[in-house]
Amino acid sequence: MMRLLRIVMLALLACAGMVHAQAIEPMPFANHAQELRFQHLTQQLRCPMCQNETLADSNAPIARDLRNQILKLMQQGRSDDEIRQYLVARYSDYILYDPPLKAGTVLLWFGPLLILLGGGGVVLAALRKRKRDGGETTTVGELADNGEDW
Amino acid sequence: MTPELGQLALILALLLALAQGILPLIGAWRGNRALMAVARPAATGQAVFVAFAFGILVWAFLHFDFSVQYVADNSNLELPWYYRIAAVWGAHEGSLLLWILILNVWTVALAAFSQKLPEVFASRVLAVMGLIAVGFLAFIIFTSNPFGRLLPMPGDGADLNPVLQDPGMTFHPPVLYTGYVGFSVAFAFAIAGLLGGELEQAWVRWARPWTNVAWAFLTLGIVAGSWWAYAELGWGGWWFWDPVENASFMPWLVGLGLIHAQAITEKRGSLRAWTILLSIFAFSLSLLGTFLVRSGVLTSVHAFASDPRRGVFILAFLTIVVGGSLLLYALRAPRVAGGKAFQLLSRETVLLIGNLMFAVAAAMVLLGTLFPLVGDALNLGRISVGPPYFGFLFPLLMLPVVLLLPFGPFLRWGKGDSPMLKQVLLRAGIAAVACAIVAAFFVDGKLKAIAGVASLVWLTVGVLLYAIKRWREVPRGRRYPAEMAGMLLAHLGVGVFIAGVLLSESLSVTSDVRMAPGQTQHIGSYDFRFDGAHRTTGPNWKADQGVVTVTRDGKPVAVMHPQKRTYLRGQVQTESAVDAGIFRDLYVALGEPMDAGNIEGAWSLRLYTKPFVRWIWGGGILMMLGGFTCAADKRFRLKRTAAVREDLVLLETRA
Amino acid sequence: MNRLLPFIGFMLLVALFGFGIWWNTRHDPNAIPTPLLDKPAPAFSLPKLYEPAQTVSKADLLGQPYLLNVFASWCIECGVEHPVLEAAAPTLGVKLVGYNYKDAPADAKGWLAAHGNPYALLIADESGQTALDFGVYGAPESFLIDAKGVVRYKHIGPITPDVLATKLRPAIAAMLKEAP
Numbered sequence: 001m002m003r004l005l006r007i008v009m010l011a012l013l014a015c016a017g018m019v020h021a022q023a024i025e026p027m028p029f030a031n032h033a034q035e036l037r038f039q040h041l042t043q044q045l046r047c048p049m050c051q052n053e054t055l056a057d058s059n060a061p062i063a064r065d066l067r068n069q070i071l072k073l074m075q076q077g078r079s080d081d082e083i084r085q086y087l088v089a090r091y092s093d094y095i096l097y098d099p100p101l102k103a104g105t106v107l108l109w110f111g112p113l114l115i116l117l118g119g120g121g122v123v124l125a126a127l128r129k130r131k132r133d134g135g136e137t138t139t140v141g142e143l144a145d146n147g148e149d150w
Numbered sequence: 151m152t153p154e155l156g157q158l159a160l161i162l163a164l165l166l167a168l169a170q171g172i173l174p175l176i177g178a179w180r181g182n183r184a185l186m187a188v189a190r191p192a193a194t195g196q197a198v199f200v201a202f203a204f205g206i207l208v209w210a211f212l213h214f215d216f217s218v219q220y221v222a223d224n225s226n227l228e229l230p231w232y233y234r235i236a237a238v239w240g241a242h243e244g245s246l247l248l249w250i251l252i253l254n255v256w257t258v259a260l261a262a263f264s265q266k267l268p269e270v271f272a273s274r275v276l277a278v279m280g281l282i283a284v285g286f287l288a289f290i291i292f293t294s295n296p297f298g299r300l301l302p303m304p305g306d307g308a309d310l311n312p313v314l315q316d317p318g319m320t321f322h323p324p325v326l327y328t329g330y331v332g333f334s335v336a337f338a339f340a341i342a343g344l345l346g347g348e349l350e351q352a353w354v355r356w357a358r359p360w361t362n363v364a365w366a367f368l369t370l371g372i373v374a375g376s377w378w379a380y381a382e383l384g385w386g387g388w389w390f391w392d393p394v395e396n397a398s399f400m401p402w403l404v405g406l407g408l409i410h411a412q413a414i415t416e417k418r419g420s421l422r423a424w425t426i427l428l429s430i431f432a433f434s435l436s437l438l439g440t441f442l443v444r445s446g447v448l449t450s451v452h453a454f455a456s457d458p459r460r461g462v463f464i465l466a467f468l469t470i471v472v473g474g475s476l477l478l479y480a481l482r483a484p485r486v487a488g489g490k491a492f493q494l495l496s497r498e499t500v501l502l503i504g505n506l507m508f509a510v511a512a513a514m515v516l517l518g519t520l521f522p523l524v525g526d527a528l529n530l531g532r533i534s535v536g537p538p539y540f541g542f543l544f545p546l547l548m549l550p551v552v553l554l555l556p557f558g559p560f561l562r563w564g565k566g567d568s569p570m571l572k573q574v575l576l577r578a579g580i581a582a583v584a585c586a587i588v589a590a591f592f593v594d595g596k597l598k599a600i601a602g603v604a605s606l607v608w609l610t611v612g613v614l615l616y617a618i619k620r621w622r623e624v625p626r627g628r629r630y631p632a633e634m635a636g637m638l639l640a641h642l643g644v645g646v647f648i649a650g651v652l653l654s655e656s657l658s659v660t661s662d663v664r665m666a667p668g669q670t671q672h673i674g675s676y677d678f679r680f681d682g683a684h685r686t687t688g689p690n691w692k693a694d695q696g697v698v699t700v701t702r703d704g705k706p707v708a709v710m711h712p713q714k715r716t717y718l719r720g721q722v723q724t725e726s727a728v729d730a731g732i733f734r735d736l737y738v739a740l741g742e743p744m745d746a747g748n749i750e751g752a753w754s755l756r757l758y759t760k761p762f763v764r765w766i767w768g769g770g771i772l773m774m775l776g777g778f779t780c781a782a783d784k785r786f787r788l789k790r791t792a793a794v795r796e797d798l799v800l801l802e803t804r805a
Numbered sequence: 806m807n808r809l810l811p812f813i814g815f816m817l818l819v820a821l822f823g824f825g826i827w828w829n830t831r832h833d834p835n836a837i838p839t840p841l842l843d844k845p846a847p848a849f850s851l852p853k854l855y856e857p858a859q860t861v862s863k864a865d866l867l868g869q870p871y872l873l874n875v876f877a878s879w880c881i882e883c884g885v886e887h888p889v890l891e892a893a894a895p896t897l898g899v900k901l902v903g904y905n906y907k908d909a910p911a912d913a914k915g916w917l918a919a920h921g922n923p924y925a926l927l928i929a930d931e932s933g934q935t936a937l938d939f940g941v942y943g944a945p946e947s948f949l950i951d952a953k954g955v956v957r958y959k960h961i962g963p964i965t966p967d968v969l970a971t972k973l974r975p976a977i978a979a980m981l982k983e984a985p
Contacts, residue, residue, distance in 0.1 A: 024741025024756045026664040035661065046534050048837055048942035052392070057385045061907060062942040065933050090940040092840045097536025099521075104530035108521045112514040112543055119506050127494065127502075130420070130487050427811060434815075447825035461826040469819050476812035483808055520818075523825045532838055 023059045027071055034074065041080055042067060044097050045087065054097070153218050153297035156206035160297075163199035163250075164287040166192050170280030174273035178346070186269055189276035190261045196283060197254035204251045207238055207296055217303040220244060220296045226307040228690035228718055229315075236320035237310045242444060242460075243296035245323060249440070250286045252324070252331045253279070260335060260360070267356060274342035275335075282334055285467045293460050309719040312691075318378030326371025326398060330436040332364025333401060333429075336408065340429035341475055344482045354416045354425060359781040361412060361429075362636075365405040366777030372398055373770035381728055386660060386737055386758050388766060391540040393448040396519045397439030400512045404432045407508035409777070410501050418498065418563055419489025424505070426483055434472040435512070441468055447523060495566035500554045511547045515540065552605055552648065555641055556612020559634075560619075574615055582608040593657060602652025602762075609645030613638050632783035640776025647769025653762040664744060666752035674759030676736060677701045683740070683749050691715040693725070694749045698738045700729065712740045712755070735760040836961040839940055846873075846948065846956050847938035854905050854913060854927040861928050863954055870957075870980060871900040872973075873948040874924070874964075875936065877908045878916035880944040886963035887920045893969055894923040898977050899949070902926045906944050907933040949973070951980050 029035040039056060045066075047058035055063055055070075066087070073083050087095050099105045170192035177185025207220070211234045216222040224237040224244070239248040257279045264272045290296070313319070339357040375398070380388040389395060408428040415425040442448055445461030492498040518535040525533040556578050560570050586604040593599040617638055620629045630638070659674040667682035681697040693713040700707045710727035717723065729736040741754030841847075850862040874890065876883040894901045903924035905913045910929060917927075930936050939948065949958040958976040960968060 024662050024739060024754050026662045026741075026754050039660065044536070044538055046536070051835055060942075061933070065937060069934075069937055089840055090937060091942070092532060092837055092940075094532040094534050094837050097534050098538030099533050099535050104525065104528075105521075105533065107524075108517065108533075108535065108539070111517050112510060112547070115513050115517075116506075116510045116547070119510055123502055123506055126487070127499070130491050423808075430811075441822070445822070445826060447822060447829065458826050458830050461822075461829075465819065465822050465826065468822075469816075472815055473812065473819070476815055480808040480812050485808075520821065523821060526828055527821060527824050 023057050023063060023067075025064065025067070027067070029071075030075075037080070038071060038074065041083065042070065045084075046095050046097055048091050048095060055095075153206060153210060153215070153299065156203040156210075157291075157295065157297045159199040159203040159206070160287060160291055163196045163203065164284065164291060166196040166199065167280050167283040167287055170196060171277050171284050172280075174277040174280075175345075178270045178274050178277070181270075183269070186273035189273045189280070193254075193257045193261045193276055193280065196280070197258045200247075200251055200254045200287075203297075204238075204247055207244060207247060208235060211235065211238055214307075216305070216307050217299055217301060218296075219298045219300040222300050222304055222307040224308065224310050226309055226690075226718070229310055230689050232320070233310055233315050236314065239323050240310050240314050243290070243294045245327075246286065246290050246294050247296055248324060249327055249331060250283060250290065252327045253283055253286065253334060255328075256332055256335055257283070260338075264356075271342055271346060271353065274345050275338045278338035278341045279334060282338075282471065285471065289460075289463055289467065293457075293463055309690075309717060309721065312715070312717050312721050312723040313382060316378060316382050318374055318381060322371060322374040322378055325367055325374055329364050329366075329368025329371050330398070330401060330439065332360065332367055333405060333433040333436050335360040335364065336412075336429040337433035337475070340426045341478065344426060344475075344478050347482065354412050354422075355786065357429070358409070358412050358416060359783075359786040361405070362409055362777045362781035365402070365409055366774045366781070368398070368402050368405060369770055369774040369777060372402060373767050373774070376770075377767050380763070381726070386658070386760060388763070391515075391518075391537050393519050394439070394443050396515050396540075397435075397442045400515050401432050401435040401439065403508045403512040403515070404428060404435055407505040407512075408432050409780075411505055414498055414501055415489070418492070420487065420492070420498065421502070422488060423479075423483045423485075427479060428505075428509075430472070430475045430479060431512075434468075434475075437464075437468050437471060441465060442519075448519065490564060492563065493565040495561070495568070497558060497561040497563050497566070500558050500561060503554060504551050504558075507547050507551050511544060514543050514547065518543075552609065552644070555609055555644065556615070559616040559637065574612060577615060578608050578611040581611045596656045598652045598656035602649045602656070605652070606645045606649035609641060609648070613642050613645070631785075633780050633785065636776040636778070636780025636783075638776075639779055640773045643769045643772025643774075643776060645769070646765050646772055650762050650765025650767075650769055654760050654766065657761040658758060658763075660756065660758040662741065662754060662756050664752060664754050666744075667750070671757060673757045674734075674761075675702060676707065676759055678736075678738065678755075678757050680753065680755065683743070683753060685749070686713070688715070691717045691723075694740065694743070696727075696738070696740050696753060696755070698727065698755070700736055708736060710736065710738050712738045714740045730764060732764060733762060735763045833962060837940075837942070839956065839959040841940060841948075841956040842959065844956060846950050846954050847935070849935045849938070851904075851928040851930055851935060854903070854910060854929040857910070857929070861926065866902070866950075867954050868952055869900060870949070870951045870977075871902045871925075872897065872977075873902050873904050873950055875904045875906045875939075875941055875944050875946040875948075877906045877944045878912040879908065880906075882963045883945045884920065886945050886965070887923075889964055889966055889969060891921050891923040893964075894925075898974075898981060900925045902928065904936075905929040905931075906936055906941065907931065947973075949976055949980065 027035075027038070029038065042056035043054050045055035047053045047055050047060055047063045048066075049060035049062045050058045053060075053063075055066055070083055070087075073086060078086070084096060088100075093100060099108055101109055170189055173185045173192070174189040177183065177188070207218075209215075210218045210221050211225055212231060214221070214225070214227060220241070220243050221237075224240050225234050229237065237244070239245045257276065260279065261276060264275065267275075336357050339353055339360070343353045375395070376388045379390070380386065408425070411421055411425045411428055414421050441461070441464045445458075445464060447461065518539050521535050522533055525531060556574055557571055560574055561567065582604045585607040586600045589603040590600050617630075620634070661671070661673055663671050665671060665680035667680055670677050670679040672678075677700065679699045679701070681699055683694050683696040686693050686695045693715040695711050695713045698710045698712065700710060708729040710729055712727040713725040715723045715725055724739050726737055726739040735758070737756075737758035737760060739756040741756060743749050744752040744754065846863060848863045850860050853859050853861060876886075890901065901924050903922075903926070905927065908929070908931065910931070913929065933941075939946075943961075945963050947960045947964060948956055951957050957980050958973070960973065962968075964973060
């Protein structure tokens with residue numbers, strides 16, 4: 001366990017040390033549109049080694065290799081989806097910062113909507129109840145009346 | 151000054167915190183004034199000892215006491231004195247000490263300014279603060295002692311992570327913690343209210359300024375962290391939806407809902423249970439943030455070294471504090487809807503909708519942040535949730551808020567005012583659409599940028615319309631009470647912020663290029679000319695410094711000096727050069743020399759133009775100023791002894 | 806009941822966190838599970854380290870299970886793992902194949918000379934291109950591949966005596982039992 005910890009620490013140190021060295025690599029893009037597409041794509045991918053960084057920013061050797069590979073695939077005419085599939089087949093869904101919509105992630109993608117609907121229901125119920133009860137407790141201190149808004 | 155004294159001070163502080171936490175609660179329960187009176191002196195004593203312990207740690211750093219393990223791990227002989235002070239909170243143990251110090255600052259302030267509050271209530275509030283302190287002091291003493299010795303003492307220490315050797319990083323943790331920890335006050339008020347059964351909204355009025363100030367500090371802390379990340383990390387980004395960033399954003403969102411809910415409860419007496427619940431949630435999320443950073447449960451750039459023992463301790467603490475308070479809520483929260491009723495079209499309703507959206511947004515961030523953990527638990531495989539998720543859902547959830555924002559001030563409590571609303575809709579709406587159309591020509595039809603302009607105009611016109619209304623209708627001297635001025639500032643800040651985000655995201659241009667000295671690259675509407683690099687040195691680093699001259703249409707704009715620093719311990723760091731401007735930032739980072747041995751030759755560089763990026767932090771600062779302004783309102787000060795006497799009488803007859 | 810919902814929700818969260826802490830003690834939080842598990846290993850064709858004129862392909866290795874160990878001379882943890890592999894190689898039950906990853910051949914040979922060579926076969930992937938197909942992202946990593954060329958187990962990080970005893974040997978035993 002301690003050894004594992006030490007090894008993990010070493011790996012983290014390597015990644016930490018490299019963060020600041022920047023992954024600045026001029027690449028032979030055909031045109032600006034391709035460069036933009038590349039930037040957009042790599043910013044949505046996680047570096048498998050320095051896992052706190054995107055593939056676009058990481059200076060880890062595997063990140064460099066993957067960036068070169070992605071450019072190669074782009075030059076071969078593969079679409080963004082095909083490139084993502086290529087990476088997922090090798091590095092699992094973990095490499096995608098955009099979680100794919102599948103059975104396992106339904107809760108993730110629709111959860112907020114469910115919470116919104118649930119919360120909205122509670123709010124509506126409370127509003128209706130308020131209209132019904134219209135209760136007033138004796139209150140202390142100043143109250144804003146309809147005449148004075150602040 | 152021996153570190154053992156610091157340890158002793160912490161133990162004494164813990165004992166005092168126990169006294170502060172337990173005795174006044176018993177006193178409040180039994181009506182025993184002597185026990186209740188323990189609260190303030192105990193709080194003061196605890197603060198003195200914690201400050202002393204903190205001072206000893208600072209002293210150890212300033213005097214290079216490498217016999218203290220923590221000092222040896224986080225500083226060395228070449229580290230400048232100002233970063234040695236920052237190193238105090240640069241790692242886990244010290245940052246916890248900072249946490250408890252700030253808790254004590256808030257507690258002492260509370261003790262000082264609560265003299266006019268009813269004694270029973272005040273002693274309960276201080277007791278709750280004491281109990282929180284007990285938890286943190288115990289955590290520090292038993293699992294995270296910053297005063298542990300390292301013997302034999304090394305001649306020199308390790309280095310403070312170079313990423314932390316920056317003024318932004320020095321500033322960010324203390325300010326952020328001030329915000330985080332400040333929510334403990336609203337929490338303590340809510341718990342005291344639940345314990346005592348004081349269901350009146352009087353205590354909400356006392357809680358409001360504290361909550362607003364805490365929220366304002368948290369806003370500033372988040373802005374500082376974001377600005378620092380942009381300036382230091384060199385990737386031109388300012389927010390990554392990293393788990394620890396989210397851990398600060400969730401309390402911010404809930405705190406935002408809270409300050410609005412408190413306004414309703416204070417003025418109209420309604421939504422008491424919701425306000426209490428939010429007070430509990432806001433602080434709970436602060437504690438949760440502390441847990442997430444230190445337990446290693448999530449992959450994050452911010453995480454301190456993780457240790458399951460520490461994780462278990464914080465989790466236990468979290469369970470007791472939050473679980474306990476939620477149980478108390480279930481038992482004692484007001485059941486009957488009280489306060490003044492309101493119609494569907496009223497200020498309460500839009501504030502309630504806003505609250506709903508903030509709460510759902512916070513829940514969404516929590517869901518996304520924790521989902522990888524859920525994935526592991528349910529064996530769904532390892533899943534990443536990142537900016538594509540959060541950055542998509544958050545704007546979507548905030549859209550209703552942005553649309554409703556201009557109407558809030560115009561609506562009245564209880565029931566709305568229709569003719570005014572139509573006017574606001576028309577004026578702000580037409581202005582927004584008109585500006586959007588004009589903007590479309592300047593931004594090549596980019597939708598995000600157009601949306602940014604439209605939002606800015608919509609919100610700004612809404613604010614201006616209300617400000618003008620007040621100017622016309624109310625005599626001088628009473629036009630803009632601090633609370634309202636704060637609101638206008640903060641809402642203006644929202645518009646500026648949104649514009650900054652959308653415009654910078656859609657209009658930024660970046661490129662990695664290879665440049666030889668003398669070559670020029672055209673990025674955005676600027677020309678960057680690389681003038682070569684040379685060696686330079688600093689207090690504890692050596693660097694290759696490049697010179698880049700920027701011009702626009704031939705006119706000089708800036709000369710920038712990006713650096714690639716090598717610190718004494720070998721860590722390499724890129725210091726990007728940023729030329730800041732109100733309407734755009736220029737950004738240059740050095741990559742590698744094309745020929746490794748020859749730094750005077752060609753280099754790879756990353757060049758950016760980032761229009762309107764400063765508006766992101768500008769908007770945040772406006773929101774912060776709004777929070778502080780609001781808290782300064784005369785209404786919240788307890789000088790109105792008549793009102794307080796009245797409160798006292800009523801509360802005592804109920805007790 | 807309404808009022809208890811926040812409490813219940815929170816306790817569920819606590820359970821999740823408790824799980825998280827426990828899970829962390831058993832798993833390397835940075836290890837990415839391989840999508841290749843129980844799937845055919847990628848086809849490859851790489852030169853031998855010591856006889857670069859000769860290539861070894863996946864087809865050549867079919868018919869016998871083997872442990873493919875990704876290592877490099879620049880990899881610190883490989884140095885930690887190496888003695889364990891050397892000691893275990895004779896009794897492993899499967900062939901030990903060394904996969905030299907992103908290394909200059911001279912450096913690799915020098916490192917092996919210094920640390921010892923337990924490998925029955927050594928192939929070299931100097932560019933790291935083939936390793937991408939294996940989903941390799943660092944060293945050391947080890948793949949247990951059966952006689953049919955299917956990946957049965959992957960370990961990320963060094964093979965320690967503990968890993969060897971609790972994870973690797975059982976995996977090898979299970980694989981051999983099915984199809985000797």
